[in-house]
Amino acid sequence: MTDDKNSRMKRSTKRRFAYASVGAIVLFAAGSLIANYNLLLYVTGPEKQESQAEKNAQVARQARQELVEQRKAWQDDPKADAPRPPTDSAGYFQPPLDNEIPDDEFGESVRRGREIFLNPGTNARAFVGNDLACANCHLNGGRRAHSAPMWAAANNYPAYRGKNKMINTMEDRINGCFTYSMDAQDSPSGDAPPPGHQVYKDLQSYFYWLGDGAPLNEDMPGRGFPTPDETELGYDWQRGEEVFVNNCAVCHGADGQGQKDLNGRYIFPPLWGPHSFNWGAGMHRVNTAAGFIKANMPLGKPYSLSDQEAWDVAAYINSFPRPADPRQADGKMSVEESKEQYHQHMDYYGETLHGIKLGEGTTPERWERFVKSQQTAGMSAMNQQ
Amino acid sequence: MRSFKTTNRRWMAYAVLLIVGSGLAATSWSQDQDEDAGERTDSESLTTKADSLEKPLAAMHYGRIAANADVKSIEPLIGIGTDKTWACASCHGDHGQGAQTVPRLAGLPAGYITKQLHDYANERRLNANMQYVVEGLTDEQMAALGKYYAQLESPSNAKPDLSGDLDRGRELALQGDWSVEVPACYSCHGSSAWGVGQAFPALAAQHPSYTYTQLANWKNGRRANSPINLMHSVAMALSENDMRSVADYLATLPAPPGQQTEPDTSALEARSTSTDAAGPSQSRQQGSADHD
Numbered sequence: 001m002t003d004d005k006n007s008r009m010k011r012s013t014k015r016r017f018a019y020a021s022v023g024a025i026v027l028f029a030a031g032s033l034i035a036n037y038n039l040l041l042y043v044t045g046p047e048k049q050e051s052q053a054e055k056n057a058q059v060a061r062q063a064r065q066e067l068v069e070q071r072k073a074w075q076d077d078p079k080a081d082a083p084r085p086p087t088d089s090a091g092y093f094q095p096p097l098d099n100e101i102p103d104d105e106f107g108e109s110v111r112r113g114r115e116i117f118l119n120p121g122t123n124a125r126a127f128v129g130n131d132l133a134c135a136n137c138h139l140n141g142g143r144r145a146h147s148a149p150m151w152a153a154a155n156n157y158p159a160y161r162g163k164n165k166m167i168n169t170m171e172d173r174i175n176g177c178f179t180y181s182m183d184a185q186d187s188p189s190g191d192a193p194p195p196g197h198q199v200y201k202d203l204q205s206y207f208y209w210l211g212d213g214a215p216l217n218e219d220m221p222g223r224g225f226p227t228p229d230e231t232e233l234g235y236d237w238q239r240g241e242e243v244f245v246n247n248c249a250v251c252h253g254a255d256g257q258g259q260k261d262l263n264g265r266y267i268f269p270p271l272w273g274p275h276s277f278n279w280g281a282g283m284h285r286v287n288t289a290a291g292f293i294k295a296n297m298p299l300g301k302p303y304s305l306s307d308q309e310a311w312d313v314a315a316y317i318n319s320f321p322r323p324a325d326p327r328q329a330d331g332k333m334s335v336e337e338s339k340e341q342y343h344q345h346m347d348y349y350g351e352t353l354h355g356i357k358l359g360e361g362t363t364p365e366r367w368e369r370f371v372k373s374q375q376t377a378g379m380s381a382m383n384q385q
Numbered sequence: 386m387r388s389f390k391t392t393n394r395r396w397m398a399y400a401v402l403l404i405v406g407s408g409l410a411a412t413s414w415s416q417d418q419d420e421d422a423g424e425r426t427d428s429e430s431l432t433t434k435a436d437s438l439e440k441p442l443a444a445m446h447y448g449r450i451a452a453n454a455d456v457k458s459i460e461p462l463i464g465i466g467t468d469k470t471w472a473c474a475s476c477h478g479d480h481g482q483g484a485q486t487v488p489r490l491a492g493l494p495a496g497y498i499t500k501q502l503h504d505y506a507n508e509r510r511l512n513a514n515m516q517y518v519v520e521g522l523t524d525e526q527m528a529a530l531g532k533y534y535a536q537l538e539s540p541s542n543a544k545p546d547l548s549g550d551l552d553r554g555r556e557l558a559l560q561g562d563w564s565v566e567v568p569a570c571y572s573c574h575g576s577s578a579w580g581v582g583q584a585f586p587a588l589a590a591q592h593p594s595y596t597y598t599q600l601a602n603w604k605n606g607r608r609a610n611s612p613i614n615l616m617h618s619v620a621m622a623l624s625e626n627d628m629r630s631v632a633d634y635l636a637t638l639p640a641p642p643g644q645q646t647e648p649d650t651s652a653l654e655a656r657s658t659s660t661d662a663a664g665p666s667q668s669r670q671q672g673s674a675d676h677d
Contacts, residue, residue, distance in 0.1 A: 051624030056564035089564065140563045250441045250584050250612040251573065259582045261575030262642065268573075268581070299568045300618050 059089040064097060067213045085220075086213050092145040092222040093152065095210045106205060113206025116199060117142060117150075120182060121266075124199045127178050129186030130323070131258065131266045131275040134177070137283065139296055142210060145222025146295040146302075152223035154211030170207065171200045180280035185326045225291035228307040235286050235346075237353065240316025243309045247298055248317075255371070256320065272320035274367045279325035279349060279359055286346040289314035319353045321370055324361025335359040441612045447503070447531065448496025448583035454528035456536075462526060463533065469521030473530065476514070480539035482640075488595045489543065490534040492641035496583030499531035501610070509610035511602075538643035541590035545633035547597060550626065554634025557627060565622040570631065573615070579641040584612055589638035596632035 050058075063086035070083035086094040101107045116123040117134045118141055135141055142150035157170040164176070178184045178192035185191070193199045214220065233239075245254065251268040252258055258270035270276045282288045294310035296302055305313070324331070328338045338359065339350040349359045355377065356370055440446070464479075466472035473490075477483050481491035490498060504510040506519045519527070545551065556562070558578065561569035570578055573585050580587035588596065602608035603620035611617055623631070 051626065053562045053565045053567075053622075053624060053627060056562075060564070140560070144563055246441055247613055250444075250615075253582075254442065254445070261577070261581045262579045262644070263576050265576050267571075267575055298613060298615065299572060300566055300615060301613070302566060 056089045060094050060097065063087055063094045064100065064213075083213065085215055090145070093149075093214055093220055095143050095149075095151045095214075096212045100212075101209065106209075109202050109205035110209045113202035113204070113209075114141060116203055117206060124178075124193070125187075126189040127182065127184050127187050127191070127193050127199065129183035130270070130277065132182060132269050132277060133266075134182075136269045137181070137292060139299075142207070144296070146224075146226050147292070148224050149210075149222060150207040151210040151214050152220045154207040155214050155216045155218070170204050171195065174200055174203055179326055181277045181283065183276075183278045183281075183323050185278070186274075186323060225288060226295050227287055227291045228294045228310050231308045231311060233308060235290070235311035235315040237312070237315040237319035237348070240309075240312035240314070240319075243305065243313040244316050247305065247309075248313065251298070256317065271317045272322050274323060274362050274364045276322050278323035279361070280327055280342070284318050284322065284347055284349070286311065286314045286318055286348075289317060315348070319348050319358070321354075321356055321358060321360075321362035321367065323363075325349075325359065328361075331361075442584075443503075444494065444496040444500045444584035444612065445582070446496070447499035447528065448494060450524075451495035451499050451528040451531040451535070454495075454525065454532045456529050456533045459526050459529040459533060462522075462530070467521060470518050478539075478542075481534050481537045482539045482542045483592055483595065484542070485592055486594045486598050487592070489539075489591050489640070491537040491539040492579070492643055493534060493586045494580055494583045494644065495528075495531035495535035497531070497580075497586045498534055499528050502527040502530065504610040509608075511607045536643045536645060539640060541636075541638070541640040543590050543592045543636040545593055545636050547593045547629040547633050549593070549630035549633035551630065551634050551637065553627065554630035554632070557623075557631045558634055562622075562627075567619055567622045570635070577641075578635055578638055580644075587641035588635045590640035591632075591635055593629070593632040593636045596635055597628050600628045600632070 067083055067086045070081060073080040074082055088094040101110050112123075117138070120128050120133055121131065137148065138144070138150060139147040142148075153173075154170070157173055158167050160166070161168045161173075161176075164172075166172075168176075175192045182192075244256075248271075249256075252271050253268070255273075256271040257273055257275070258266055259268045261267045277283050283292065290307075290310045290313075293314055294303060294305060294307065298304065325338055325342060327333070327342055328335070333341075335350050335357065343349040343359075351358055354370075355373060362370065461467070462470070463473045466475065473481075476487045477490050478487075481489065483489040501510060502515075502519050502522065503524075505512065505515040506522075508516070522530075557567065558570040561567045561572065570588060573581065574588050575581045575585070578587060578589040599608060600616075600620045600623060603611065603617045609617070620628075
């Protein structure tokens with residue numbers, strides 16, 4: 001009896017251990033498979049934890065929704081709190097979302113304005129003399145803080161501008177963009193859009209819409225480009241050359257002339273030469289370019305350059321020939337006069353660098369000669385192609 | 386009782402041995418699999434030998450070398466292989482179209498492909514299969530392979546299969562997500578994601594598992610060869626879901642056309658010098674043609 005019981009007990013113990021071991025092996029094998037092949041996703045379903053991007057999107061939607069509610073409350077009751085500017089997760093102004101473009105004539109104009117802004121070379125072709133787009137410097141379609149966002153500019157005009165010594169409406173301001181940054185003098189029409197042109201109306205609709213909910217005449221955080229602190233060494237284009245080769249050339253080309261995709265569309269804009277902004281554009285000022293670069297370049301790696309590097313590379317970019325300042329009135333005014341009158345700021349205008357006097361204005365022919373002379377002289381990174 | 390305890394202990398020892406043994410077997414088996422599966426997404430202890438001195442213009446450099454490479458010389462390599470290395474087509478397909486985690490090569494820039502082969506050799510990019518393959522390749526062969534696959538054109542055989550959110554993927558491709566500092570894919574890889582220049586490869590019609598794996602590898606350090614770490618920054622900011630969404634969306638796009646490798650620039654210069662007299666009018670035409 002006891003023997004039999006004992007042996008049965010032994011057997012069942014053996015069996016229990018055998019089952020347990022087999023079970024352990026199966027579990028272990030399954031576990032190692034899941035771990036080794038990242039199959040967890042298939043076991044648990046898609047990740048449920050909210051990503052940072054999703055959180056930010058949620059904050060944006062909520063801020064815009066609150067604005068709608070506050071407006072409604074204030075319309076009905078003057079004693080209710082006045083609407084506050086909606087803000088994003090970083091505290092900057094939150095412009096409206098794409099689905100907020102109204103489904104009416106104004107919305108149509110906003111959409112047209114946005115298309116011009118993203119692709120003026122196609123959508124405002126008659127007035128564009130180079131290969132740039134508004135959105136090259138006003139990133140994310142004019143939404144990005146510290147990239148001269150349009151929501152911060154929309155509510156700040158009319159304003160007096162020292163640059164042209166007059167009260168500027170938003171139309172006047174946009175006219176300036178076409179004249180200098182888009183180099184309208186070399187465009188098919190030879191000039192910026194004439195007063196009252198539809199291009200102005202549509203761009204203004206787009207800006208006004210982007211500024212929906214922003215306070216009037218307020219210096220909003222994130223406006224314009226930041227100015228990096230001045231460094232002890234100052235700026236120097238020769239130091240900037242190395243910064244350029246190491247951080248910029250992979251996109252903008254060793255010769256700074258940008259790169260097109262297979263559709264013939266410029267993906268990386270030219271930074272100097274005949275197809276870039278002219279000597280009257282704000283970006284030719286070393287401080288302006290340094291601020292833009294520091295806060296926005298390389299794309300996706302903002303604030304990765306030191307202040308010194310930003311200053312130096314901004315100087316390098318602006319040490320090459322580019323189209324003439326249109327205020328010279330087709331050369332009736334000399335570079336010296338123009339320098340005296342318009343260029344009392346941080347730039348290389350009028351100086352002779354790379355063996356050429358800057359400010360005289362480059363054209364495709366002159367540019368070709370310049371490139372050849374550089375190759376012969378074996379100067380600058382432009383030859384290190 | 387005593388005997389029971391002994392058997393018990395013996396069985397316990399057997400069980401422990403069994404578990405440890407099977408654990409070891411499973412690990413070594415999964416390592417074998419690892420070699421076969423090539424790129425995986427977890428990090429283990431493998432890291433690249435990337436140094437911060439990597440030249441950001443390497444792809445342009447290799448592109449120029451590839452432009453002058455002799456494609457005829459490597460044709461056997463593609464279809465048949467050698468005793469030192471496998472045929473490219475055995476994994477990448479007869480038309481360079483790839484499958485799953487094996488990438489499409491057709492229509493990628495010659496400089497980019499050549500650079501990747503060098504990066505495998507220098508362990509800036511880890512993959513057991515490719516590490517083995519490049520051991521049997523000379524620099525000239527790498528350049529010729531780059532040229533061969535760049536000019537190859539083959540229709541897309543990719544389709545979304547990671548159950549990503551295609552609308553989100555489209556948003557990332559066209560606009561990016563600036564709230565996490567991710568620029569649009571198109572802002573560097575071109576307006577159809579067909580690539581730009583020698584450094585920025587086409588993403589269109591790439592296999593989602595491959596695209597996803599690369600993003601994961603930038604995160605975990607198995608790939609560290611992106612110029613100025615551009616892709617590292619992007620990948621770090623993307624969530625698991627965003628990676629699947631964008632990989633799936635890119636797979637819906639039409640494949641890039643074959644690229645004729647740019648003719649040697651020195652030859653071009655010589656020609657433009659010889660026709661200098663006609664230069665100005667020609668170049669002005671070119672200037673305005675750029676705008677059309």
